[in-house]
Amino acid sequence: MNTVLAPHPATAAQVYERIKAMATTFRLRPGERVNELELARRLGVSRTPVREALNRIAAEGFLQATPNRGYTVRPLDAQQLMALYEYRATVELGVVKLVCERASDQALADLASYVQGSRDEIETDAQALRLLSRDEAFHERLAVLSGNPEFVRSVRSLNERIRFPRWIDLKARRSHTRNDHPDIVRALQARDVAAAQAMMSQHIDKHLDHVVDLARAGFAEIYMGNALADYAESLFTQAAEPGLDRSL
Numbered sequence: 001m002n003t004v005l006a007p008h009p010a011t012a013a014q015v016y017e018r019i020k021a022m023a024t025t026f027r028l029r030p031g032e033r034v035n036e037l038e039l040a041r042r043l044g045v046s047r048t049p050v051r052e053a054l055n056r057i058a059a060e061g062f063l064q065a066t067p068n069r070g071y072t073v074r075p076l077d078a079q080q081l082m083a084l085y086e087y088r089a090t091v092e093l094g095v096v097k098l099v100c101e102r103a104s105d106q107a108l109a110d111l112a113s114y115v116q117g118s119r120d121e122i123e124t125d126a127q128a129l130r131l132l133s134r135d136e137a138f139h140e141r142l143a144v145l146s147g148n149p150e151f152v153r154s155v156r157s158l159n160e161r162i163r164f165p166r167w168i169d170l171k172a173r174r175s176h177t178r179n180d181h182p183d184i185v186r187a188l189q190a191r192d193v194a195a196a197q198a199m200m201s202q203h204i205d206k207h208l209d210h211v212v213d214l215a216r217a218g219f220a221e222i223y224m225g226n227a228l229a230d231y232a233e234s235l236f237t238q239a240a241e242p243g244l245d246r247s248l
Helices: 012-024 036-043 047-059 078-102 105-116 125-145 149-161 163-176 181-189 193-208 211-224 227-237
Strands: 063-066 070-073
Touching: 012 036, 012 047, 012 149, 012 227, 036 047, 047 063, 047 070, 078 125, 078 149, 078 181, 078 193, 078 211, 105 125, 105 181, 125 149, 125 163, 125 227, 149 163, 163 193, 163 211, 163 227, 181 193, 193 211
Parallel strands: none
Antiparallel strands: 063 070
16 A cells, blocks of 8 residues: 555545445455554545544454454455355345335336346456446345345345455356346246245355355455456546445
């Protein structure tokens, strides 16, 4: 960390957003001890908002706090990925059940229109980034249709925590990626809970089948490029504009 990225962010919230982006994309590398002073210098802020942000980000599971040693970045390994995807499966199957029971026909028709706009072909990093964004948005929209705000919070947190391995998977499979979302939505429109849950489970299990490979490929990406981190960082280094979208 040698370059100051920006002048003083206006709020503590912006400091939090930037550091969290570094953590979710592994710009802060797995197992790395976070240097609070250097991070503050890089962002052009005092240590107070950095300390507050680190404490909050650790509570969200992206950093590990150690007494008298500060913070280290969460690991990237098969065991951790397995735990996250198992948790995701439990949450998303619950979401699907509630959506079948509660979502209106019009809401599901709108969701069907949305998923038809996604492309399966991935030839460049930019295309993979767009598909990653739409994939996350689909699962969050499903959670909203469940009518349960706790599911919405869980899905948003999961999207952030598996963003990097999901990105690695999209890059690795590129032209072999298949969009399962339309099939899931059709099952939801038919109010077929069993079919929708089976499709969602299969959708998630595709990642579980190769978590070891995902972890290995993730390390290679972190140390040899990390386009996802570059993209997230570019959103903060663009000229400040009102209403600038800083999400993937």
